[in-house]
Amino acid sequence: MSALILISVLAVLVLYLGLYNKKSWLAPLGILGLAGAIVLFATGWHIPHHLLAGMLEFDRFSIGFSIGMAAITLLIFLFGPDYYTRMQQHVAEQYALMLFSLVGGFLLSSYTNMLMLFLGIEILSIPLYVLAGAKKNSLRSTEASLKYFLLGSFATAFLLMGIALLYGLAGSFDLGVISAHIAGAGSSDLVLNFALFFVVTGLAFKVGAVPFHFWVPDVYQGAPTLVTTFMATVVKMAAFAGFYRFIDITGMPDALARIMVLLVLATLLVGNVAALRQTNFKRLMAYSSVAHSGFLLLALLTDTGPGSTVGATLLYYTFTYSLATAGLFVLFTIAKRANNGAEHNGIFQGLFAAKPWLALCGLAMFLSLAGIPLTAGFIAKYQVFLLAIGAGWLKVMGFGVLMALLGIYYYIMVARELFVPAEHPTTFVVTPLNGLVISACAIGVLLLGLWPALMAW
Amino acid sequence: MELLALILIPFLAATALLAFRPAAAAARGLALTSTLLTLAFALWLWYTWTGVAVTGISHDWVPAWGMRFKLGYSGIGLLMILLTGVLFPFIIGTGYKQPTGDPALVNSMLLFSQAALFGVFMAQNAFLFYIFFELSLIPIFFLLLFWGGEHKRAITIRFFLYTLLGGLALLFSIAYVTLQTPLPHSADFSALAALELPMSTQYWLFWTMFLAFAIKMPIFPFHSWQPETYVMAPTQGTMVLSAVMGKMGIYGVVLFLFTIVPEGALHWTNLVLVISLFGALYAAVIAFRQDDFKRLVAYSSMSHMGLMCAALFTWNAYGISGGLYQTFAHGVLMVCLFYIVGMMYQRVGTNDLSAMGGLKTRMPRMALLFMLVVGNAISMPLTQSFVGEWLMFNGLWQLDHWMAVAGVVLIVLGAIYMLYAYQRVLLGPDRQLEVADADDEEHFFLVPLIAITFVVGVFPNIVLHLVDGPVQQLLNSFTSLP
Numbered sequence: 001m002s003a004l005i006l007i008s009v010l011a012v013l014v015l016y017l018g019l020y021n022k023k024s025w026l027a028p029l030g031i032l033g034l035a036g037a038i039v040l041f042a043t044g045w046h047i048p049h050h051l052l053a054g055m056l057e058f059d060r061f062s063i064g065f066s067i068g069m070a071a072i073t074l075l076i077f078l079f080g081p082d083y084y085t086r087m088q089q090h091v092a093e094q095y096a097l098m099l100f101s102l103v104g105g106f107l108l109s110s111y112t113n114m115l116m117l118f119l120g121i122e123i124l125s126i127p128l129y130v131l132a133g134a135k136k137n138s139l140r141s142t143e144a145s146l147k148y149f150l151l152g153s154f155a156t157a158f159l160l161m162g163i164a165l166l167y168g169l170a171g172s173f174d175l176g177v178i179s180a181h182i183a184g185a186g187s188s189d190l191v192l193n194f195a196l197f198f199v200v201t202g203l204a205f206k207v208g209a210v211p212f213h214f215w216v217p218d219v220y221q222g223a224p225t226l227v228t229t230f231m232a233t234v235v236k237m238a239a240f241a242g243f244y245r246f247i248d249i250t251g252m253p254d255a256l257a258r259i260m261v262l263l264v265l266a267t268l269l270v271g272n273v274a275a276l277r278q279t280n281f282k283r284l285m286a287y288s289s290v291a292h293s294g295f296l297l298l299a300l301l302t303d304t305g306p307g308s309t310v311g312a313t314l315l316y317y318t319f320t321y322s323l324a325t326a327g328l329f330v331l332f333t334i335a336k337r338a339n340n341g342a343e344h345n346g347i348f349q350g351l352f353a354a355k356p357w358l359a360l361c362g363l364a365m366f367l368s369l370a371g372i373p374l375t376a377g378f379i380a381k382y383q384v385f386l387l388a389i390g391a392g393w394l395k396v397m398g399f400g401v402l403m404a405l406l407g408i409y410y411y412i413m414v415a416r417e418l419f420v421p422a423e424h425p426t427t428f429v430v431t432p433l434n435g436l437v438i439s440a441c442a443i444g445v446l447l448l449g450l451w452p453a454l455m456a457w
Numbered sequence: 458m459e460l461l462a463l464i465l466i467p468f469l470a471a472t473a474l475l476a477f478r479p480a481a482a483a484a485r486g487l488a489l490t491s492t493l494l495t496l497a498f499a500l501w502l503w504y505t506w507t508g509v510a511v512t513g514i515s516h517d518w519v520p521a522w523g524m525r526f527k528l529g530y531s532g533i534g535l536l537m538i539l540l541t542g543v544l545f546p547f548i549i550g551t552g553y554k555q556p557t558g559d560p561a562l563v564n565s566m567l568l569f570s571q572a573a574l575f576g577v578f579m580a581q582n583a584f585l586f587y588i589f590f591e592l593s594l595i596p597i598f599f600l601l602l603f604w605g606g607e608h609k610r611a612i613t614i615r616f617f618l619y620t621l622l623g624g625l626a627l628l629f630s631i632a633y634v635t636l637q638t639p640l641p642h643s644a645d646f647s648a649l650a651a652l653e654l655p656m657s658t659q660y661w662l663f664w665t666m667f668l669a670f671a672i673k674m675p676i677f678p679f680h681s682w683q684p685e686t687y688v689m690a691p692t693q694g695t696m697v698l699s700a701v702m703g704k705m706g707i708y709g710v711v712l713f714l715f716t717i718v719p720e721g722a723l724h725w726t727n728l729v730l731v732i733s734l735f736g737a738l739y740a741a742v743i744a745f746r747q748d749d750f751k752r753l754v755a756y757s758s759m760s761h762m763g764l765m766c767a768a769l770f771t772w773n774a775y776g777i778s779g780g781l782y783q784t785f786a787h788g789v790l791m792v793c794l795f796y797i798v799g800m801m802y803q804r805v806g807t808n809d810l811s812a813m814g815g816l817k818t819r820m821p822r823m824a825l826l827f828m829l830v831v832g833n834a835i836s837m838p839l840t841q842s843f844v845g846e847w848l849m850f851n852g853l854w855q856l857d858h859w860m861a862v863a864g865v866v867l868i869v870l871g872a873i874y875m876l877y878a879y880q881r882v883l884l885g886p887d888r889q890l891e892v893a894d895a896d897d898e899e900h901f902f903l904v905p906l907i908a909i910t911f912v913v914g915v916f917p918n919i920v921l922h923l924v925d926g927p928v929q930q931l932l933n934s935f936t937s938l939p
Binding site for chain 2: 309367372373374379382383385386389390394397398401402404405408409412413416419452453
């Protein structure tokens with residue numbers, strides 16, 4: 001509770017600082033607050049507790065996710081001062097909106113009541129609609145914002161419809177009651193199946209599952225890079241945390257499993273195949289995000305109810321994915337500046353010659369996204385393999401393996417650019433703080449790959 | 458401790474090369490020193506071999522998924538360790554006379570892959586095996602991608618995807634069999650070998666595993682990446698691929714298929730025998746028709762690998778020991794042949810056989826060295842290959858006379874294309890090509906390898922005694938099958 005309040009108050013405080021034009025205070029204050037929130041969450045680690053009359057439950061899963069999201073936000077804030085150097089106005093709003101969005105993420109990872117799910121999704125999303133359009137003068141940014149907003153509200157409508165149906169059936173928003181009702185109902189209960197379908201649709205939109213993925217590439221490309229980073233990491237973690245909490249209650253009835261299998265197959269296929277042809281780095285990362293959603297959905301598919309290890313797998317997967325993605329986006333910004341704002345994959349050329357350490361860090365992060373052994377991404381994918389095989393989804397897993405192969409191809413092709421000599425002289429300007437963020441992400445990815453037990457609970 | 462040293466020495470040397478990027482001489486010196494050190498360790502392991510499998514290190518890694526950091530070796534593993542240890546100093550040494558790119562980076566990549574290869578041959582946990590199996594690929598991938606020849610990008614990508622496909626299929630199999638072990642799960646080979654999987658499972662599991670090894674070796678019809686890759690790769694890369702990495706396939710077949718899915722392997726024996734022998738014949742015929750020297754050697758390598766794979770599936774002591782013994786002979790042979798290809802390329806400026814010829818009088822020493830190497834290639838008595846081929850041939854004969862006939866045809870074809878190649882390079886009318894004879898450095902490289910060929914050929918037990926025990930153990934476990 002205290003962490004939730006801390007972050008909310010922090011966001012308001014940051015807004016006020018903006019009023020007084022204290023730009024240089026924003027990031028340090030935000031970082032301090034986030035560190036405080038992490039500590040507060042960590043102190044509650046062994047004591048699962050309920051809040052707001054049992055509508056929120058902070059167990060190990062939600063605390064783990066909350067700490068993960070706060071940590072990634074912290075990394076993004078470390079990158080903030082450099083990213084916003086040239087921007088004089090409305091910087092405070094951006095930090096504050098991200099913090100508000102983070103609060104939504106906390107709710108999503110801990111709700112036990114459908115109302116809180118809805119609140120969480122809205123608190124998470126509404127700041128993002130604004131953030132995506134933060135570059136007011138850029139057409140792409142405005143387009144991203146509008147597209148995200150329209151499709152997002154459409155998906156929310158689905159979610160609401162599903163929640164309403166569930167309420168009508170079970171007579172309560174409480175997940176426990178709903179769970180009991182589902183256990184009692186047969187698998188042929190059409191209304192129930194529709195209710196589940198609608199809720200899953202709303203959530204699938206948030207995680208960027210195919211066929212609800214159309215916003216992902218445009219929004220990732222159009223939004224300012226810092227916001228894209230936030231969306232690709234923290235928002236993804238939050239969305240999957242929310243998804244998991246819902247699936248953990250409903251279990252996996254046959255009707256739902258059928259839909260989920262289709263989602264998994266389509267997401268894996270479209271995400272990976274589309275990523276093959278991307279030349280714009282941000283679009284590549286967008287499709288890679290869709291592709292990773294496919295693997296995460298596969299993990300969800302194996303969830304047969306409480307007591308499974310799916311939650312731990314999701315946390316490990318999303319967190320390590322976020323680490324690699326955040327680090328790569330920072331690296332991308334550095335390379336983009338060195339190439340006068342170009343965004344194609346070739347901007348990484350010459351990095352190894354100029355900054356060998358950063359290039360190796362970048363390689364580690366690409367390999368992690370690709371799932372090459374000794375990186376965290378490999379362990380994450382392997383966990384999904386184990387879950388899927390254990391649950392008997394052998395053929396789906398076989399398809400996943402083929403798609404993972406495609407994934408390795410496109411990441412490796414970009415990673416290759418790091419080592420290709422630049423065609424024309426480029427100077428990469430790296431502030432110490434940015435170097436720190438990149439190194440932290442790369443080392444984190446390797447460390448978690450070597451000792452996965454660091455994140456076990 | 459020696460086991461960890463085998464992995465750490467090349468790894469640290471490679472890291473140092475990558476971090477400090479010393480000048481050419483220092484880089485080569487460091488790389489050579491490190492490989493000589495690992496050779497010393499490998500020889501020490503060989504010298505102290507008592508016939509009992511050794512487990513050096515065993516640490517929990519992620520117990521929940523059966524991952525253990527467990528290193529050790531059996532006789533077969535030791536043979537592979539010895540192979541890697543013996544050949545890498547020569548592979549690094551190739552860089553002195555036939556340099557590729559920036560010596561610091563190239564040697565660093567080679568050493569990284571050596572570290573991973575040692576890991577592969579020492580891993581006693583299937584998961585660990587897989588990790589090293591994939592890691593050995595990455596440095597080679599970069600080696601080919603940056604220092605390859607024509608069309609390097611497309612060819613490297615194809616090679617990479619091919620091998621990764623096999624790797625992922627293997628990972629899938631490992632995950633599956635690990636989950637079949639009783640709780641707490643274990644991916645140790647000892648635990649996996651104790652599994653008695655149902656027949657229906659073994660049938661498909663055999664293929665998901667075999668795919669990885671068939672691509673690595675490679676055997677027909679999983680070979681299409683091989684000739685292009687071998688030709689395009691820089692000489693050192695080709696040496697690592699053909700002499701050592703291909704052997705991971707042979708090793709994997711014995712380690713995985715024969716212990717985890719023996720009934721599946723037994724069931725598919727005939728099919729595997731037929732495709733590998735057919736592939737071997739097919740490659741031999743193609744080799745004969747090649748005009749490109751390097752491609753000819755590449756096809757000859759494929760032909761030999763096919764025969765070795767067939768020999769493993771004969772299910773008798775002759776065949777299996779012969780196949781394993783031949784890995785060593787073949788490794789030495791490939792390093793020699795590709796070195797000679799490189800020498801000729803440097804002198805004539807092309808790999809085209811029709812551009813060579815009549816060089817014997819201009820390079821008599823070279824002609825002698827090449828003749829001795831060819832002797833090994835065509836299994837002349839007293840050479841290593843003679844022992845290996847004889848054992849394999851015997852194994853095939855015991856299994857089926859027609860298979861043995863195929864084996865004989867293969868040996869004859871091998872002699873034909875190798876001698877024909879020799880003829881086209883060195884004999885015939887003098888073409889007035891101004892070429893230098895083999896110099897001291899090249900003698901320094903080839904003579905020790907040729908010496909190994911003959912010493913191990915005359916005293917095959919030096920190597921053969923390593924595999925006797927394990928092969929007998931394997932055969933005993935087969936006879937106890939229902």
